Amino acid sequence: LVDVLRSVSDWASRSGYLVTWADRGLLDLAYKEVWTRRDSGELDPEFYGRWLEPVTAYRPALGPAASSILIIAVPRPAHIVRFETRSGLIETIVPPVFIQDKSVPKRILDELTGLVGDGARLEPMGGKQGLHKSVAARAGLVRYGRTNITFTSGFGSYLQIVPFVTDVEIPHDARAPKAPQALDECTDCRLCEHACPTGAIGADRFLLRAHRCLVYFNEDIYEWPDWLPATSHHCLVGCMKCQEACPANAGKLRLETVPEVFTFQETTAILNDFSRSDDLQSSARHGPVWDSIRDKLTSIKLPWLEYMIGRNMRALEKARGCQWS
């Protein structure tokens, strides 16, 4: 047992990750807290149905045999995605975690298999499985900011949480859940609240109004709600405003440019795609130009963005006051 824990911890420090083990029961504690918030009306019912119903329905396939959760914090960069436009080459930002969000856990699973010892089992908790921040905070790996995003001292909030349910027995003293902690920096700070373009971070409560968050709309197939300010758009997908404003993130953002560039013809096709985002089979997105757009989106690991990229790019063009096609 000591060997398993030590080899995982050595692997994490070699890889530049942070790691901790926690009791499997933390998942149930996290679910119970969310259900209490649902029952007290703190969570918007539509947001709950769309996001939290599926994540709290997750039950590990390892079942009662599972004894622990292994949680890894992986530092992640933001990405720059470029488009040729009639105003020249323009850059758009995709915040940390979106790109490669599924390949990072796969790679880590490959690396861990073998380290955890003969016969030990590891079950990745996917993006729609379990409450990653809540479990990681109760295990003491991360702290919450008022952004409701979690931080470690080395990475700020630019990290992906990668949890696994395992059947590795952990020592008794590693099992006790900790109360989720806020950053010390939050005590006298309101910078994220002021930076949020949609009022999702409220003065009156810590819990995010997730149904007001720009990301709730721009990573999904919703039409923009009437109240959403046209000036709020600034990323190809996602949002950077509260994380950028946070002093605990100062100097911590890494930027990587993806090699694929969307040609002028592709940018024009994207901007002219007025088919509804929820029309997944739209005939407007067929033909060789869209095949090439699709190939590039697949290659940068954002294939699902096909349905929202036109809507998001038009919103970005308007917010920047430009004309791109």
Ligand code: B12
């Ligand atoms: C649903 C979801 C969303 C929704 C809702 C976000 C939300 N805050 O609930 C939307 C689509 C809006 C979204 C957006 C983003 N997401 Co998201 N999302 C998730 C998902 C699937 C579940 C999040 C969740 O549990 N929400 C439920 C609420 C109730 O729980 P909570 O946020 O932990 O809130 C707790 C605190 O408020 C706490 N609390 C309440 N009062 C108080 C008081 C104190 C003092 C303290 C300490 C705590 C506390 O209680 C709540 C739990 O009951 C996770 C993946 C997963 N499976 O876990 C990723 C995840 C949270 N998302 C992630 C990311 C990166 C983002 C974005 C930053 C992406 C971007 N840049 O555009 C934004 C950030 C928006 C924001 N300000 O939170 C990462 C966060 C990594 C990190 N560093 O923490 C996650 C963990 C994915 C991953 N595995 O890495 N996301």
Ligand code: SF4
């Ligand atoms: S901006 Fe300020 S209040 Fe918001 S998370 Fe960062 S330190 Fe906390």
Ligand code: SF4
């Ligand atoms: S991600 Fe953007 S919209 Fe969402 S809470 Fe942060 S600043 Fe507000």
